[in-house]
Amino acid sequence: MSKKILVWFRNDLRLHDNEMLVDALAKSDSILPVYILDPRLFAKTKYDTLKTGNIRAKFILESVLALRDSLKKIGGNLFIAEGYPEDIIPKLVSEYEITEVYHHREVANEETFISTLLENALWKLRINLKHFIGHTLYNKEDLPFPIKDIPDAFNQFKRKIERDSIIKPCFLAPDRINVADVIDWGLLPSLADLNLIPQEKDQRSDFEFIGGESEGLIHLQKVIIAMQQAATTKNLILASKLSAWLAMGCLSPRKVYWEIKKMESIPNTKAMFNNILLGLLWRDYFRFMFKKHGNGFFSPNGFGSQGLVDEANEQENFNKWKSGQTGFAVVDAVITELNQTGYITNIARQTAALYLINNLEVSWVWGAAYFEEKLIDYNPASNWGNWANIAGVGNDQKTKNVFDFDKNIKNLDPKGNYALTWAS
Structure with a gap:
């Protein structure tokens, strides 16, 4: 029997530096890439706020659509569905004779709870849910201390990992994939379908975030160009605005690091490089603090x-x-x-x-x-x-x-x- 792996995308909407995707392709005859719009992501909170407002929802939809387009360009597609992953994925496992499910592990309670629900549902089918960790600059296994011993003080955390840890190179994006034979890959809902109203562009803003891996990579190159120009004028103030693409996993933090590091030797860019690196380290720190301290x-x-x-x-x-x-x-x-x-x-x-x-x-x-x-x-x-x-x-x-x-x-x-x- 051929081996089929279901690849469940969440906040990792990219092809580059995606170990989960690379591993699935290496260990299967075909994969089933899946993205699920979970209604819990758009629900109301106990503070009478929304989990996800219209601006981020638009960015998410753009990023999902961009991932589907990227997969199509290399011979694949992205299965899109609305509902609860713990209900939808087991059905897909049975329908397409999936032998294993891959996903990236999250750290906050609501996200990890959903993973647990899915893991329990798959266990009944004797299917393994394999966890990957791909949201941080430094891999957990490369830290100089176990999670329980990570320093609570950021400066100590920064000093020790910069001294004793390494940042691994990026995984290459695949150039060809084989996917399961699917008749209906699903439609991406609109903001209206999610009961959200599009936000009109405010003319006072000189910047527009557009979701997707290619847009993130384009903006990363613009940041590098801006660093070069700022170095020439010795204007060391630079807000990279990479955070939205990092949050949705359209950009890998390692990709950002290695691209920006190319600029480190150019005069007057070290301060800007360090500022962007500092932001990446703070992202890592809080993710590891969540793993250490829970909720x-x-x-x-x-x-x-x-x-x-x-x-x-x-x-x-x-x-x-x-x-x-x-x-x-x-x-x-x-x-x-x-x-x-x-x-x-x-x-x-x-x-x-x-x-x-x-x-x-x-x-x-x-x-x-x-x-x-x-x-x-x-x-x-x-x-x-x-x-x-x-x-x-x-x-x-x-x-x-x-x-x-x-x-x-x-x-x-x-x-x-x-x-x-x-x-x-």
Whole structure:
């Protein structure tokens, strides 16, 4: 009997540097690539926010469609379905005589719970669910310590892995694949099918995120060109805006690293290289912290005790904040930009969070849930990990009170232009 492997794509929507795909092709006669739009991804949360808002949903749909197109170009296709993976995949296993299922392991509780449900369903069919780890710059097995011994302090984590670990080369993208004989590969739903309204482009934004691997690779090359130009003018300020493609796995962090590293020897680019590398290391850190500590990051008290919460006015204050109507110009500008574009800089995220927590005395988890809905580059570990740190309830309690709201305002909007541009 021929061996068929079902490859379940989740937040890994690319062909390049995809060990799961490479391994499946090497060990099978044919594969069945599958992407499932899980309704839980678009459900409401207990904070009356959406798990996924319209801006990120559009990016996801674009990325899925781009993956299908890429697979078609090398002789394949992508099976697209709507529903629960733990229901759909076992049916596909039986229908297409699948011998094994591959997927990338996630770290947050909701995502890992779905994997567990699927694993249990496949166990009844005596089918193995094989886990791969492909979301980080450093592989777990290459770390100089087991997960339980990873330093809680970011600087210690960074220092030790940079000294004692290696970053592996990328896996090559396949140039040909054999897929199962499928009559109906499924249709990609529209935003309307997901009960979401498309976001009109805001003319104040000079950047547009378009989902998909090819768009991510194109933007990566634009970042490299921008680094070259910035090095010539010695303008060392560069926001790469690679995070959305990294979050959906349209770009591999190792691909970003090795491409950017080519610039390291060019004069005046080292600072920019280090800044992008720092962002990749923070992504790794929070993913590994989630593996080490579990779901403590989703609790209001986290690993400490959150500050004062004005319970009597919490809902009203939260509503003002999320609609950009607090009366504090810079904070309102940040939220307006977020609502209109799905993206704000890291310092803008910190500023909005600090104001919500300290000035409005709203529990930080409300803000984290709102960012989950709105951010185009949302991923659970980075979002909830950063919010917990800002609230002073992160796993590294030594970082409490390190965030300076007034300093952030000066750095974010020194001349008042930002607040003026994004006035709601």
